[in-house]
Every structure is written in structure tokens, then in C-alpha cells.
Amino acid sequence: MSENNLQDLLRQGIELAREGKKEEARQIFEQALEIDDRNEKAWYWLAGVVPTREERLFALGQVLQINPNNEKAKQLLEQLEAKGGKLQRVEPEVIPGVTRRQLMIFGGGGALVILLVIGVFLAVVGGRNAGIAQETAAAQAIISGQTQVALDSFANATSVAETQIAIASPTPTATETPDRATLPPEFTPTFTVTPPVTATPLPPPEGAGGRLYGWGGTDVTQINFYSLGFFTVPGGQFTPLSNERGRAIVLNGDGTRMAYTRYFPVTSDYSIEINNVAGNEPTQPLIGQPVVDSEMPTWCPLNNQIVFVGKPTNIQEFSTDLFNVPIQLFLFDLDTNTLSPLTSDRLNYSSPSFDPDCSRVVVVKEDPTNLTPGSDLVFIDIASRAQTPITNDLNRVTEASPRFSPDGTQLVYTAYEGENVGDYDIVIRPASASGTPILPVPDPNNANDIFPVFSPDGRILAFASNRNGRYMIFTYDLVTNTLGQVTAGPDDAFPSAWQG
Numbered sequence: 001m002s003e004n005n006l007q008d009l010l011r012q013g014i015e016l017a018r019e020g021k022k023e024e025a026r027q028i029f030e031q032a033l034e035i036d037d038r039n040e041k042a043w044y045w046l047a048g049v050v051p052t053r054e055e056r057l058f059a060l061g062q063v064l065q066i067n068p069n070n071e072k073a074k075q076l077l078e079q080l081e082a083k084g085g086k087l088q089r090v091e092p093e094v095i096p097g098v099t100r101r102q103l104m105i106f107g108g109g110g111a112l113v114i115l116l117v118i119g120v121f122l123a124v125v126g127g128r129n130a131g132i133a134q135e136t137a138a139a140q141a142i143i144s145g146q147t148q149v150a151l152d153s154f155a156n157a158t159s160v161a162e163t164q165i166a167i168a169s170p171t172p173t174a175t176e177t178p179d180r181a182t183l184p185p186e187f188t189p190t191f192t193v194t195p196p197v198t199a200t201p202l203p204p205p206e207g208a209g210g211r212l213y214g215w216g217g218t219d220v221t222q223i224n225f226y227s228l229g230f231f232t233v234p235g236g237q238f239t240p241l242s243n244e245r246g247r248a249i250v251l252n253g254d255g256t257r258m259a260y261t262r263y264f265p266v267t268s269d270y271s272i273e274i275n276n277v278a279g280n281e282p283t284q285p286l287i288g289q290p291v292v293d294s295e296m297p298t299w300c301p302l303n304n305q306i307v308f309v310g311k312p313t314n315i316q317e318f319s320t321d322l323f324n325v326p327i328q329l330f331l332f333d334l335d336t337n338t339l340s341p342l343t344s345d346r347l348n349y350s351s352p353s354f355d356p357d358c359s360r361v362v363v364v365k366e367d368p369t370n371l372t373p374g375s376d377l378v379f380i381d382i383a384s385r386a387q388t389p390i391t392n393d394l395n396r397v398t399e400a401s402p403r404f405s406p407d408g409t410q411l412v413y414t415a416y417e418g419e420n421v422g423d424y425d426i427v428i429r430p431a432s433a434s435g436t437p438i439l440p441v442p443d444p445n446n447a448n449d450i451f452p453v454f455s456p457d458g459r460i461l462a463f464a465s466n467r468n469g470r471y472m473i474f475t476y477d478l479v480t481n482t483l484g485q486v487t488a489g490p491d492d493a494f495p496s497a498w499q500g
Helices: 003-018 022-035 040-047 053-066 071-084 100-104 111-125 130-143 148-153 159-167
Strands: 093-095 210-217 226-233 238-251 257-264 269-276 291-299 305-312 328-333 338-341 348-354 360-366 375-381 387-389 397-404 410-417 425-430 449-454 460-465 472-477 482-485 492-499
Touching: 003 022, 003 040, 022 040, 040 053, 040 071, 053 071, 226 492, 238 269, 238 291, 257 291, 269 305, 305 348, 328 348, 360 397, 375 397, 397 449, 410 449, 425 449, 449 492, 460 492, 472 492
Parallel strands: 238 492, 269 291, 291 348, 348 397
Antiparallel strands: 210 226, 210 238, 210 492, 226 238, 238 257, 257 269, 291 305, 305 328, 328 338, 348 360, 360 375, 375 387, 397 410, 410 425, 449 460, 460 472, 472 482
């Protein structure tokens, strides 16, 4: 695969990780490591989505082998070791100093790592006795199903060793799935046959104008943060608003102020900041403690309130291991400077969006403890905190980036089926959570259509798509059923708010 394929995988994995979809993100990062097993960013983000402490320690160790000066990785490794001590090998070793679990720790996506470990082992034990050779055979049996390369290198694995390994690995026992709200069966999207992809730019959207606020340019930080600004409609000219790197600009009700997620390269973290739409005031942080990694703001159009997601730090059991802190939903009132949690559970929330009357938000919710973890959409009432499920398909259909239409009657979001990560399609459904979802936008060649935004009159959708090889901003007219194109330059472009 090319460097572009690697960067696209990293972008997808980081997006999933930030939305709390750890299992999907893990698969993507492992694919990236199959391309480049020395990719510092892939190992770093993998450490945040693997399920066990042992795996996190291993991944962070890889980061520091590649770059001993990665201060963030050092800090997280210290947190993990302070909480539970350094990694102890308590399992039987199939290679001296290496347990079966360590060899299998990144099963499927970690063949390169396994080969590296075994290569080092062979160099060390070349002169040892026949007992060590038997352990080598056990290691061969473990990796025989992982990669043909390993099979060719270690063709003498014995069935006895395979049997011993199988005995040492009991079959997991399924437990009862927790009760969930009963909803009508979900509609399974059926993809429409569309014309082949063409790199020829489409015409600009007819009858559309204004500014599309968003982010774009070149990902110089390589962690999904870009220049902040707006794109003219039509035309697609980008005007930067800040020298900072960030993403996900939203506007207040009168369009005079903006909130966005800003990246801080010195500390390798991010949080929400506020400025005027010209970006020429001193930046104002939205919130500090007791919330870290705040992002994905949505601004109420009627008052000075912002809903966002972040990790609480005032819960003692989470305070020494930020990898395990659930991503929760918060409301911040800028007039009274008060913070109110909207959720308090072990679930992960992402991509909130206010209803036009600010009485509720739609948000993506994921239960990582479920037997079949997956994402669903829910409404959360601002006053009562009550949750109303919209979808209940778990990992059968993965939803992301929901938005209300300007009149509040419809929801638009993106979704992909099964394991088709990187093949998001745009979905529209009634905001009543009833009715049949539709996929209005043609999807040539399984393009990844993401971040849908309604025009101020609700007629046109803007979205980012890689259908021409790079992420550009396209439009879809819901009345005339026609595709248009806003940007066509060499840089990536993503929309997040449309001002008429």
C-alpha cells in the first residue's frame, strides 16, 4: 500500500478512537502497522484502544523504542506502571521471556510484531539445549495461523505443541446480553448502483451561497488537526482564521462567535477554545479541570450554552489511567460559567448536536462492555437527562456525526455496515426516530462520505468525501437530487457549519 493508504487508515482510526469506538479503531491501527510496523503514531493510538493494561504497556513500549523523546507516551506509561506496577509475566512462557498472550496480543494485525519477537528469540537461543527447541516449536504453532511468512520460516511445528497450546486456551463462555430498549427492526441500507468515479470536478452547487466553516489543508501534525477557517460557497476558496491547528468549528446563534477543538503540539493534547468568527481575539478556553480532552462542541442557537464530550478527572478510580476513562457528555453555560454533566456512566459518547429549540441533543452512544460492542444514536433531554434510543443495531450498523436539520424535523448522519470501516454513507431519517432511513447521496466505488452539514434553508447537504482520491467538500441538493462540488484543490477539506 502507498503512503496515502497508510495516512488514510490512520485518519480513520483516530476518528473512530475519538468517538469511543475502540474495537473498530484497534482493527484500523493494526492494519496500519501491517504497512509500517515502525509507525509511532499508530502504536501510540493503538495503546489507547486495546482492551488490557498489558497491551497498553506493550504498545507504549513500542512508541518509546521508536521515539524515546515522546513525552506523552512516557507520562502514560508512568501512569500505568504507578497504578499496577511494571508488567509481570505470570503466564507460561512459550518462548523464554515471552508468554503466549504476548505473542498473540495483536492477533491478526500483529504478524510483523510476532515475527520480530521470534527473530530476536532465535538469535538469543541459537546455542541452547533441546528443551528450548521444543519451546520454539510451540511458538511456531502459535503463529502458523497468523501469517504464511511465519509458516515458511518455522515449518517444523509439532502437533503436540499445538495441542498443548489449545488446552491452555479455554474457549470463552458467552454471557447474557444486557437488556436494551426494544425498538422496531432497523432498516438495512441498500447501496445504489452509481456511475464510476471520475476525478473531473463536478459543477458548483446551484442556488447555494455563504460560508462553510471547517478545517483543511495538510495534516502537518499527522493526528487529524488542520488549519481552521471557512470555504466560500460557491468557489471553495479557503480563508484561514487562526494560526492554530484544530477541527470541528461550530457557531453561536447569531454567527458572531465560534467554538472549536484546538490541538496543543507541546503537550500533544487538545481542548475546546472560543473566539470571534474573525479569529482575532485572544483565545478563550471553554473548560479545564475537571474535564480533559474536551472536543466536539455544539452551540445552542438560542442561548449561550455549549454541549461537548470529554473525560472527567474527578472520579478517583479513573484518575491514574486516562485510557480507561469513559467519554462523557457535558453542558457548559458561558453566562453563568457553570458545568453540568449530562451523562455519568461507563459508556462512551461522541458527536453531540443540539435540537434547534435546545431542549435535547442527539449523540452517538457506545457500550464497550457489551458482548457485541457497537454504536447507536440516542436523544438526551437537557432538563431531565432522560435518554431515548433512536437506533439499536449495535455493530451491525455503525453511526457517526448526527445533525438536526434547521427546522428540527430530520436527522442526518453517516453510517457503515458491519466491518466496512472507511465506507461511511450519508443517512437521513425523521427526527421523530420513526420512519425509514434513506441513503440519498450516490456512493460511487464505496467512497467515504463524512461530516454532513445542512445548508441554512435545509435544502442542500455539504459533506467531505474521498470519492476523488482526497477529501474534498461536495454538496447534494435534496430537491433536485444533484451532486455539486465546493473544493477541488490539492488539500483535504472538511465542513462543520454552514453560514448563509
